[in-house]
Amino acid sequence: MPHLETRLAQAGGVPDPETGALIPPIHLSTTYERGADGVYPRGFVYSRLANPTRLRFETTLAALEGGAACAAFASGMAAATAVLQALRPGDHLLLPDDVYYGMRRLVETVFAEWGLAWSEVDMTDPDAVAAALRPETRLVWTETPSNPMLKITDLRAVAERAHAAGARLLVDGTWMTPFLQRPFEHEADLVLHSVTKYLGGHSDVLGGAVVFRAEDAFSERVRALQTSAGAVMDPFSAWLALRGMRTLAARLRMQCDTARRLAAFLQTHPAVARVHHPSLPEHPGHAVARRQMDDDGAMLSIEVRGGLDEALGVAARVKVFTRATSLGGVESLIEHRASIEAPPSRTPASLLRLSIGLEHPDDLLADLSQALGG
Numbered sequence: 073m074p075h076l077e078t079r080l081a082q083a084g085g086v087p088d089p090e091t092g093a094l095i096p097p098i099h100l101s102t103t104y105e106r107g108a109d110g111v112y113p114r115g116f117v118y119s120r121l122a123n124p125t126r127l128r129f130e131t132t133l134a135a136l137e138g139g140a141a142c143a144a145f146a147s148g149m150a151a152a153t154a155v156l157q158a159l160r161p162g163d164h165l166l167l168p169d170d171v172y173y174g175m176r177r178l179v180e181t182v183f184a185e186w187g188l189a190w191s192e193v194d195m196t197d198p199d200a201v202a203a204a205l206r207p208e209t210r211l212v213w214t215e216t217p218s219n220p221m222l223k224i225t226d227l228r229a230v231a232e233r234a235h236a237a238g239a240r241l242l243v244d245g246t247w248m249t250p251f252l253q254r255p256f257e258h259e260a261d262l263v264l265h266s267v268t269k270y271l272g273g274h275s276d277v278l279g280g281a282v283v284f285r286a287e288d289a290f291s292e293r294v295r296a297l298q299t300s301a302g303a304v305m306d307p308f309s310a311w312l313a314l315r316g317m318r319t320l321a322a323r324l325r326m327q328c329d330t331a332r333r334l335a336a337f338l339q340t341h342p343a344v345a346r347v348h349h350p351s352l353p354e355h356p357g358h359a360v361a362r363r364q365m366d367d368d369g370a371m372l373s374i375e376v377r378g379g380l381d382e383a384l385g386v387a388a389r390v391k392v393f394t395r396a397t398s399l400g401g402v403e404s405l406i407e408h409r410a411s412i413e414a415p416p417s418r419t420p421a422s423l424l425r426l427s428i429g430l431e432h433p434d435d436l437l438a439d440l441s442q443a444l445g446g
């Protein structure tokens with residue numbers, strides 16, 4: 073099979089058989105002609121059920137992950153919702169103790185009332201995961217590196233524990249994309265993506281996806297929720313996501329190189345108490361990261377010496393970084409997470425999260441240096 077770079081560069085790009093256009097068309101039609109015999113000759117009936125542009129995105133992402141199928145949604149959280157709705161009331165969900173804040177809110181505000189049981193555990197400790205599994209645990213949810221503490225989970229070790237207890241393992245692959253980490257190679261069962269981030273890559277498309285390692289009763293339930301509940305990815309978003317994926321390898325390679333350089337610089341800066349990035353040998357997940365990731369990723373967080381005021385001061389002084397939430401775009405972003413997350417947030421008040429973009433590394437380094445006061 074060709075290298076990932078080759079497959080990404082040509083993602084979804086078979087020339088259009090009708091016109092020879094290299095770039096696939098965007099199919100906006102919501103409905104499709106039925107033959108005189110009553111059948112739908114090309115399989116498309118109505119766009120909520122299947123749309124050619126969405127299908128092109130789904131099959132492309134499934135192949136890149138090495139999965140059997142994919143379902144694309146209107147956002148990452150719509151994808152997460154469909155996965156949780158495919159569980160049954162009374163089932164137990166195991167979450168990481170530093171799960172993406174939006175995910176914890178979804179579980180607390182929607183699914184607790186719906187009857188889903190859930191608990192949290194430190195996913196970096198496979199024995200703690202084993203101890204937290206219950207007879208009714210059906211799904212173990214992981215994010216590695218985690219958001220915003222960059223904790224690293226040993227996917228194979230957690231998959232073994234989950235499977236032994238009869239639970240599936242889902243990996244939120246948003247921060248890594250299949251270019252940097254392919255969870256199915258480490259025995260995971262499902263991969264979730266916020267397409268909004270690196271796959272789209274330009275901060276201009278909202279989307280989500282679930283990729284299934286195998287087609288089974290659970291994937292059927294998620295797909296039924298996708299098409300019946302209808303939180304589907306629209307054709308233009310699917311087209312933008314495919315367009316973004318064609319430059320994913322080049323973007324991530326440069327972004328990872330810059331992030332590594334910034335992490336090393338910040339690590340020695342007197343105004344910085346801690347740097348969280350798996351490239352650093354001091355990072356507790358460094359060895360696992362080197363084993364299961366192809367590169368260290370372009371997200372990092374720092375704890376500024378002092379506390380809330382010092383962290384907000386650094387964020388206020390940046391000129392090349394932009395203060396904004398989200399991540400994975402071509403522009404570098406800085407965010408004070410604790411103040412964007414509402415009170416149950418466990419993020420340290422001194423923490424700033426950085427999403428590294430495509431600016432020149434010297435400019436980003438100089439910007440952080442002046443903002444930190446160095």
Ligand SMILES: *Cc1c(COP(=O)(O)O)cnc(C)c1O
Nearest residue numbers: 147148149172244246266268279
């Ligand atoms: C942004 C994000 C999500 C949610 O995705 P949306 O597209 O914003 O709904 C889920 N997981 C992670 C790790 C994210 O960064």
